[in-house]
Amino acid sequence: MTKKISIAIDGPAAAGKSTVAKIVAEKLSYIYIDTGAMYRAVTYKALMEGTDIHDEESLFRLLKGTTIDLVQESGLQTVFLDGKDVTKEIRNSNVTNNVSTVAAHGAIREEMVHRQRELGKRGGVVMDGRDIGTKVLPDSELKVFLLASVDIRAERRHKENVEKGYPSDLAQLKEEIMLRDKNDTEREVSPLVKAEDAIEIDTSTLSIEEVVAHIIALAKERIERP
Numbered sequence: 001m002t003k004k005i006s007i008a009i010d011g012p013a014a015a016g017k018s019t020v021a022k023i024v025a026e027k028l029s030y031i032y033i034d035t036g037a038m039y040r041a042v043t044y045k046a047l048m049e050g051t052d053i054h055d056e057e058s059l060f061r062l063l064k065g066t067t068i069d070l071v072q073e074s075g076l077q078t079v080f081l082d083g084k085d086v087t088k089e090i091r092n093s094n095v096t097n098n099v100s101t102v103a104a105h106g107a108i109r110e111e112m113v114h115r116q117r118e119l120g121k122r123g124g125v126v127m128d129g130r131d132i133g134t135k136v137l138p139d140s141e142l143k144v145f146l147l148a149s150v151d152i153r154a155e156r157r158h159k160e161n162v163e164k165g166y167p168s169d170l171a172q173l174k175e176e177i178m179l180r181d182k183n184d185t186e187r188e189v190s191p192l193v194k195a196e197d198a199i200e201i202d203t204s205t206l207s208i209e210e211v212v213a214h215i216i217a218l219a220k221e222r223i224e225r226p
């Protein structure tokens, strides 16, 4: 039987993590786990219910009573929050601008890491986020750190919004991305940092297909390694 490995993909906002992780998982017939969607889902619930996102204890209680399910079907991911489809809602700008505050709380991270490890423990998984290589799956056989300049990342998100028909302002997007990167890299608990043994890929001048091909080649080397 072919060996199944775990692949950790980390990096800053809009570096292409989820797009690439999803395709890599499909090509290898692995499970894809979007950990950002889990932080987004609990943030959405807190905002809907009026929970103070600065109050760690209340948020933790909220999360303990929350189920988050990620379902992949023919290349599409659906996010269920307490059984309700919130795939679209968790991408709105209110959630985007508050999620890094929620994700900075130690108790929230501990619970999320526990859930993510459970999801990834059988291997054959591609997981993307900010602390996958450092914290969630520190023993994963392949760790990738995706990067791109902030201008390119903002332009990519802008293009994506325009294509989807969503309102979008390039300058504002760039500000939001920079603020989220700052929050994610400067927080005390599990900040966004490249794992020592992660392979860095700057995607600024690479197409999605090129990034995918690079990661698949790295994965195959590890799968075939005796």
Ligand code: CDP
Binding pocket: 012, 013, 014, 015, 018, 035, 036, 037, 039, 040, 099, 100, 101, 103, 104, 128, 129, 130, 131, 132, 180, 184
């Ligand atoms: O896709 P995008 O880069 O916009 O972000 P995401 O992956 O959906 O993650 C949203 C936010 O969740 C991040 O900005 C982090 O604050 C947080 N997050 C985290 O702290 N740890 C993770 N493993 C994944 C996401």
Ligand code: CDP
Binding pocket: 011, 012, 013, 014, 015, 016, 017, 018, 019, 020, 156, 157, 160, 203, 206, 207, 208, 209, 211
């Ligand atoms: O998950 P993360 O926030 O890191 O980024 P994403 O949502 O996967 O990618 C952001 C946007 O960049 C998407 O519209 C991708 O299609 C695009 N992208 C790209 O144009 N070229 C790449 N090499 C990677 C992603």
